[in-house]
């Protein structure tokens with residue numbers, strides 16, 4: 001069956017920082033080992049030190065700690081660690097769970113000002129990001 005996004009999706013981050021703010025079930029930044037290594041390199045510390053200082057486990061999955069109302073790295077609506085941001089931040093909004101018409105409307109369109117702005121992401125690119133995110137979730 002053809003995907004609703006087969007002809008692409010227009011999306012461009014507007015820098016609202018809204019995807020870095022807690023709402024409903026969204027209030028976690030999960031981290032793979034690769035994500036923690038990238039962060040450690042960025043902070044010039046060991047992965048172990050980064051994990052100890054910035055991470056905690058919930059249900060066996062590593063996530064950033066101190067995510068209260070928003071991510072601890074969100075400053076003035078901007079990601080202060082953009083270069084080192086984890087996979088889930090890189091693949092937003094093309095997460096597997098967002099890609100039904102209903103979820104897209106509820107979790108993305110109604111919420112994120114980047115929808116219908118800027119460039120059109122082609123189906124191939126979208127598929128690539130969905131896969132990347134799904135693979136990352138397998139490594140949590």
Ligand code: SF4
Pocket residue numbers: 019020029071072073074075078079080081082085086089
């Ligand atoms: S790491 Fe950066 S992009 Fe990811 S939720 Fe935190 S502030 Fe947002």
